[in-house]
Amino acid sequence: ERKIYSHDVGVMPSMVKPLIGKALADAIVQPQNEEEIIALVRWANQNRIPLVPRGKATSGYGGIIPVKGGIIVTFWNMRSLVSVDADNLTATVQPGIVWQNLETELAKQGLALRLYPSSAPSSTVAGWLAQGGFGYGSFEYLDFPRNVVSARVVLPSGEVREFSGADLDLIADAEGITGIITQITLRVRPLEEEVVVGGRFANVAGLTAAVKEIVAEKLPLWSATFINPKMAHLKNNLPPKIEHxxxxxxxxxxxxxxxxxxxxxxxxxxGEVREKLEAIIAKHGSLLPAELAHHEWEERFSIMHVKRLGPSLIPSEVVLPLENLEQALTDIETGVKQPLVIEGMIAGGENPQVVLLGFIPHDERNLLYNVAFALALSTIEKAKKYGGRAYASGLYFVHEAENILGAQRVRRLREFKGEVDPQKIMNPGKILDRSLMSTFMGIAGNFEPLIRMAGNMAKVNVGQERMAGAGKRGIPDNVAWYAYTCAQCGYCVDNCTEYYSRGWESTSPRGKWFFLREYMHGRAKLDQKWVDKFMACTTCERCDVECPLELPIEPSWMDMRGALIHDQDRLTLPPFEIMRASTEQQHNIWGAYQKDRAAWAKDLDIEFPDQAEIAYFPGCTASYVEQDIAQSSVIALSKAGVDFTYLGEDEACCGIPMLVAGKWDTFVDIMKHNVTEMKKRGVKKVVTTCP
Structure with a gap:
């Protein structure tokens, strides 16, 4: 569990890990309220134990990675909408509320978020305030901290202070080094229907000219984003969605x-936007068909979908002034010879900026990943040539803090940090703390031409799924590939029924995928506890729906159950063993006698022919427990004039419980039995009420 909470969405190069320090938390805590946080902070301060606040770990800059061990503080138990002030258009929330969930709650009151991050289905409000940045809606509302009214914070001393106005600079973008956020009041807007218009541009010059003209004309857009041709190309080559x-x-x-x-x-x-906007698009490019425009908007939270073709991504994210977008983006795209996929976000205002969320598909399993990762530094250095900067500092780019936040703000942060946290317990190694890691990254940046040359040469085969041979240590090839492909975005976490009931990420798909990576690298043990976690999944398939990469998660867990229970003969859950014994002896999962299977039909005035093309299959539950289901079903079929047969005492369990249990041999036997009995009666179609 500590390993799962001690990483983020990024994949750290193996050769860099030794430079971090103690990157494994000593403990994970989930406080229930502010009072518990106050007590925790005071205790940690007295004992000089580092504290690392963690939202949902959706940034890839290492901001939540410990460097001195300590305690990671998560906010699963503090995720409520506290209040809404509809008159003043504000909402007050707890730190752990997820953006998408907040948007849903606001919509019930006719309100909407002013802006939200590209990771809105999983990231938290406090996490984005601590990280800082831009998102959808930034064209109108700029960065998130400007839309915060106040933040309530527990300082390292245990004192609770509310920050607003200019003092928010001591909390926003500070990555938790000055305190733990316990409550935020943010500005919202009235809920309105959205209009989506798309444009296509043959080159970056046309795109830049269009955006500059939109800004010059002061068109009141809410959001403006774009993708580059390489992103479009890889999207077109994504594999189809797989179900079972x-x-x-x-x-x-x-x-x-x-x-x-x-x-x-x-x-x-x-009325004031559409005609002018479409004219500008047509002037510099052409309109995108409405279907494509709406498709791109609906897919806006799936920017890492192309990771399916990696299976890894190297982040290359920078912020540029709009006036230099054409030159900078051209330089970056021509300088990086690896495939570089980009989503751009335009932030308006007096000094418009462009956020380039760039990713380089690669393969973390290959040693060349360490070399190619240097291209992240190369992208930053190129951005700086055009007045740009790194998107965030996190753990890796502490040496860029002044360029990101400004020298004056860094000085103010340093003074405040010294005042409230002299023990330096709050998230050490970030923003202000120069470490071996930041020193190394700073030196490497000075040799940008050389590291770019090396990074460009470190090519691997990407652009298609490569499952064959991916498995190690008994993990099936397809499951192993998906484990590395998983973006660790966390979209599945809050939607997982197991996580919702237990509250620990090891029970979620994200946690299990991460564990499988660690296990295949020999850094984790697949003991009975972990077997039970794979067996405990309810197979509801909610994760399959939420996954932005469209990974077949539930089928993968079924494959894991077969590998663990059927192939490796590990222990399944005790209830499954009971079901297996009953199924093999009496052909049902309820421990009832096979001779009583057709008892539900004895009092019905219905005769079942020996031969028919349609068979009714009630299944175990309708036969033994909820018999009214079976009775109502055959009455309905009879009154509808359907000619159907019924296997009676020859019917056996459908076998699905055995498939789910990993008892594949029993599943095959029981399935063959039912198929044989159906064929004896000439059945071609089956009507079933088996749940």
Whole structure:
């Protein structure tokens, strides 16, 4: 569990890990309220134990990675919407509330978020305030801290202080080095229907000219984003979604492999925006068909979908002034010879900026990943040539803190940190603390041309799924590939029924995928506790729906159950063993006698023919427990004039419980039995009420 909470979405190069320090937390805590946080902070301060606040770990800069061990503080138990002030358009929330959940709650009251991050389905409000940054809605509302009214914070001394106005600079973008956020009041907006307009541009010059003209015309857009041609190309080559081993649909409409922009504004502004916007797009490029524009907008939270073709991504994220976008982006895309996929976000205001969320598909299993990772530094150095900067400092880019936040703000943070945290217990190694890691990264940046050359040469095969041979230590190849492919984005976490009931990430798909990576590298043990975690999944498939990479998660857990129980003969859960014994002896999971299977039909005035093309299959539960289901079903079929047969005492369990239990031999035997009995009666179709 400590390992799972001590990492984020990024994949640290193996050769860099030794430079971090003690990157494994000593403990994980989940406080229930502010009072518990106060007590924790005071105790930690007295004992000089580091504290690392953790939202949902959706940033890849190492901001939540411990460098001196200590305690990671998570906020699963503090995730409520506290209050809404509809008159003043504000909402007060606890730190752990997820953006998407907050948006849903606000919509019930006719309100909406002003802006939200690209990781909104999993990231938390306090996490984004501590990290800082831009998102959807930044064209109108700029960065998130500008939209915060106040933040309530527990300082390292245990004192509780509320920050607002200019003092928010001591909390926002500070990555938890000055205190633990316990409550935030943020500004919201009235809920309105959104209008989406898309544009396609043959080159970056056309895209830049269009955006500059939109800004010059002061069109009141809410959001403006774009992707580059390489992103469009890889999206077009994504594998189809798989359900139970079968492709169910192609991923989506084919995208033009150009710069594709998506502009969004409230419907109330359509009169003053739409015609002018479409004219500007047509002047510098052409309009994107409405279907494609809406598809891109609906897919906005799936920017890491292309990780399916990696299976890894190297982050290359920078912020640029809009005026230099054309030159900077051209330089970056021509300088990086590896495939570079980019989503850009435009932040308006007096000095418009562009956030480039760039990723380089690669393979963390290959030693060349260590070399290619240097291209992240190369991208930053190129951005700085054009007045840009790194997106965030985190653990890796502490040496860039002044360039990111400004020298004056860093000085103010340093003074405040010295005042409230002289013991330096709050998230050490971030923003202000120069470490071996930050020193190394700073030196490496001075040799940008050389590291870029090496990074460009460190190519691996990407662009398609490569499952064959991926498995290690008894893990099936497909499961192993998906484990590395998983973006660790956390979209599945809050939606997992096991996580919701237990509250620990090891029970979630994200936690299990991470464990499998560690196990295949020999850094974790697959003991009975972990076997039970794979067996405890309810197979509800909610994770399959939420996963932005469309990974077949539930089928993968089924494959794991087969590997663990059927192939490796490990122990399944005791209830499954009871079901197996009953199924093998009496052909049902309820421990009832096979001779009583058809008892539910004895008092019905219905005769079942020996031969029919349709058979009714009630299953174990309808036969023994909820018999009214079976009785009502056959009455309905009879009254509908359906000619059907019934296996009676020859019917056996459908076998699905044995498949779920990993008892595949029993599943195969029972399935063959039912198929044989159906064929004896000439059955071609089956009607079932088996749940």
């Amino acid at each position: 081993g079968h492709p169910v649909e192609e991923h989506g409409p084919k995208l033009p492999e150009e710069y594709l922009a998506t502009f969004v504004f409230p419907a109330s502004r359509a």
